[in-house]
Amino acid sequence: MRISLEQTVKLLSKNDKMLILTHTHPDGDTLGSGFSLCYALRSIGKKVNVLCADSISEDYDLITEGYEAEDFEAEYIISVDVASPEMLGRLEEKYGGRVDLCIDHHGSNSDYAKNLLLDHCAATTELIFSLVKMMDIPVTKKIADCIYIGISTDTGCFKYANTTSASHRIAAELIDAGADYATVNRIFFDTKTKSYIKLEKMAMAGLEMHFDDRCAIMCVTKEILEKSKATQEDCAKLAPITRQIEGVLVGVVLREQDDGTFKASVRTQSGINASDLCAKLGGGGHAAAAGCTLHGSLEESKKMLLDSIEEALNDRDNTDK
Amino acid sequence: MRISLEQTVKLLSKNDKMLILTHTHPDGDTLGSGFSLCYALRSIGKKVNVLCADSISEDYDLITEGYEAEDFEAEYIISVDVASPEMLGRLEEKYGGRVDLCIDHHGSNSDYAKNLLLDHCAATTELIFSLVKMMDIPVTKKIADCIYIGISTDTGCFKYANTTSASHRIAAELIDAGADYATVNRIFFDTKTKSYIKLEKMAMAGLEMHFDDRCAIMCVTKEILEKSKATQEDCAKLAPITRQIEGVLVGVVLREQDDGTFKASVRTQSGINASDLCAKLGGGGHAAAAGCTLHGSLEESKKMLLDSIEEALNDRDNTDK
Numbered sequence: 001m002r003i004s005l006e007q008t009v010k011l012l013s014k015n016d017k018m019l020i021l022t023h024t025h026p027d028g029d030t031l032g033s034g035f036s037l038c039y040a041l042r043s044i045g046k047k048v049n050v051l052c053a054d055s056i057s058e059d060y061d062l063i064t065e066g067y068e069a070e071d072f073e074a075e076y077i078i079s080v081d082v083a084s085p086e087m088l089g090r091l092e093e094k095y096g097g098r099v100d101l102c103i104d105h106h107g108s109n110s111d112y113a114k115n116l117l118l119d120h121c122a123a124t125t126e127l128i129f130s131l132v133k134m135m136d137i138p139v140t141k142k143i144a145d146c147i148y149i150g151i152s153t154d155t156g157c158f159k160y161a162n163t164t165s166a167s168h169r170i171a172a173e174l175i176d177a178g179a180d181y182a183t184v185n186r187i188f189f190d191t192k193t194k195s196y197i198k199l200e201k202m203a204m205a206g207l208e209m210h211f212d213d214r215c216a217i218m219c220v221t222k223e224i225l226e227k228s229k230a231t232q233e234d235c236a237k238l239a240p241i242t243r244q245i246e247g248v249l250v251g252v253v254l255r256e257q258d259d260g261t262f263k264a265s266v267r268t269q270s271g272i273n274a275s276d277l278c279a280k281l282g283g284g285g286h287a288a289a290a291g292c293t294l295h296g297s298l299e300e301s302k303k304m305l306l307d308s309i310e311e312a313l314n315d316r317d318n319t320d321k
Numbered sequence: 322m323r324i325s326l327e328q329t330v331k332l333l334s335k336n337d338k339m340l341i342l343t344h345t346h347p348d349g350d351t352l353g354s355g356f357s358l359c360y361a362l363r364s365i366g367k368k369v370n371v372l373c374a375d376s377i378s379e380d381y382d383l384i385t386e387g388y389e390a391e392d393f394e395a396e397y398i399i400s401v402d403v404a405s406p407e408m409l410g411r412l413e414e415k416y417g418g419r420v421d422l423c424i425d426h427h428g429s430n431s432d433y434a435k436n437l438l439l440d441h442c443a444a445t446t447e448l449i450f451s452l453v454k455m456m457d458i459p460v461t462k463k464i465a466d467c468i469y470i471g472i473s474t475d476t477g478c479f480k481y482a483n484t485t486s487a488s489h490r491i492a493a494e495l496i497d498a499g500a501d502y503a504t505v506n507r508i509f510f511d512t513k514t515k516s517y518i519k520l521e522k523m524a525m526a527g528l529e530m531h532f533d534d535r536c537a538i539m540c541v542t543k544e545i546l547e548k549s550k551a552t553q554e555d556c557a558k559l560a561p562i563t564r565q566i567e568g569v570l571v572g573v574v575l576r577e578q579d580d581g582t583f584k585a586s587v588r589t590q591s592g593i594n595a596s597d598l599c600a601k602l603g604g605g606g607h608a609a610a611a612g613c614t615l616h617g618s619l620e621e622s623k624k625m626l627l628d629s630i631e632e633a634l635n636d637r638d639n640t641d642k
Binding site: 156162163171176190192193204205213240262 | 478486511525
């Protein structure tokens with residue numbers, strides 16, 4: 001059931017012993033949402049924990065530092081920035097069917113939770129900010145850091161078209177509340193790890209251009225991952241690069257996974273819907289950033305993807321006419 | 322004489338036939354300031370022109386499109402984002418000594434104008450925004466684009482420590498006024514030309530790390546320049562990359578020039594003064610970004626530079642002790 005901000009505030013106020021779940025391969029928005037909501041609810045006396053199926057990179061120390069799990073039996077399950085139960089990873093089995101409240105901003109949300117607060121704002125942390133304000137909970141520096149990280153990382157530091165005036169207004173309040181935005185942005189937008197540099201070098205060396213240079217595709221094989229010692233975070237930074245190339249409408253990074261499948265990260269310019277494109281291959285996401293998992297060899301996976309991209313480019317050409 | 326926003330509004334209201342001067346090598350802030358002020362004052366019936374000593378890149382089309390110089394004799398001279406008369410370039414001779422009003426945000430402003438509105442905000446366009454609002458002039462989409470470009474380019478898209486909550490609040494108002502922020506940010510922060518991609522690939526392939534990976538150095542030879550067809554702008558984007566590498570305190574790009582000498586662009590993290598380092602080799606610049614020209618073969622030039630860098634790193638280590 002879709003619910004409003006007001007109804008969400010009522011549910012959060014009424015319940016206790018809450019467990020907040022984030023999605024796998026956790027990013028700034030799911031972690032920022034989960035921990036800011038946890039800190040806010042703890043500050044009014046609730047018992048709250050946060051759980052993620054995967055380990056959390058030290059890039060997010062500003063979010064997690066000082067957090068300790070408390071010992072209690074969870075009675076109310078919340079998911080944040082989790083569009084579908086599969087995104088819970090190994091936690092899906094235990095919690096996938098019993099999420100009481102989902103707070104999300106993905107248009108592709110599969111409406112799996114009992115209650116769903118969904119808004120197409122730039123980041124789920126923007127929703128958390130609204131909830132915290134409506135509950136009259138003070139925005140501490142810690143909460144401000146968490147919420148800022150969500151907005152900043154999901155908007156490419158206020159760069160992408162998903163940024164709104166509301167994103168900027170919230171950022172202003174967070175900075176006034178002490179958010180350490182300069183440190184956050186240096187970590188996420190101005191630092192390249194050595195493993196990332198190696199990864200980028202190897203991936204760029206194999207960059208392929210297709211369809212009159214309107215599509216750029218990079219492959220990250222297990223061999224490249226091993227040689228570069230690249231992390232998940234390193235890989236996540238590659239996708240936006242493909243779309244930065246002048247004239248490119250669809251940028252793709254194909255990454256080989258442990259089980260031999262290929263995870264595609266698709267980034268598009270306006271006029272091509274990445275979510276629609278990936279949905280045809282069993283995936284989903286946002287209009288400009290989406291993903292899917294492909295089963296087959298590298299060449300087969302690439303072909304499936306390129307066929308879909310060609311179709312999307314043709315559709316776009318026909319619409320333009 | 323230092324004046325307030327209110328006094329500036331009075332001067333702008335009282336005067337007519339105004340000429341607005343920008344600085345040489347014009348950037349987003351000086352152009353955004355000059356043209357937004359021009360469009361705003363023209364909208365209330367003033368005669369206003371903008372003048373820049375250098376040509377303006379087409380990257381700034383959103384600012385300049387539709388502008389036409391009017392024919393009148395200027396009676397009131399304004400400079401925007403111009404810290405000293407020398408920054409007027411070839412316009413200094415005619416106008417350097419007769420600037421009636423300077424609107425600026427540089428701490429280093431030499432106080433050369435009759436009246437100076439100075440505030441250490443992130444961008445001079447933030448001051449223009451305040452003036453336009455105080456004069457009750459509607460913020461059109463055009464004016465919003467100009468002001469947004471100034472803030473966005475001077476803050477690295479809200480990334481750097483100079484960003485304030487006021488920058489974000491103004492950005493929110495500009496977006497609501499129709500500023501095409503997504504296009505602006507794509508042009509300035511999310512586009513790599515094909516020549517740049519080629520250049521980066523070739524330069525990165527030869528990236529060398531020295532002194533326990535605290536120094537990164539890239540060489541751009543004539544051969545690389547020819548093969549990549551890279552422009553000056555492309556080369557300028559390489560230097561910051563060397564400093565982005567994790568742990569790097571000194572990043573260098575050595576570029577071979579037509580006369581066979583090598584131009585070094587040096588970028589440093591805090592603790593190493595780039596200007597001091599380059600001064601020893603006959604160059605200069607700012608604390609974090611400086612340059613010098615080296616005479617000798619690539620290997621000789623590199624050695625001269627590396628010797629200086631080693632010295633600077635040792636000095637830093639000794640200071641730390």
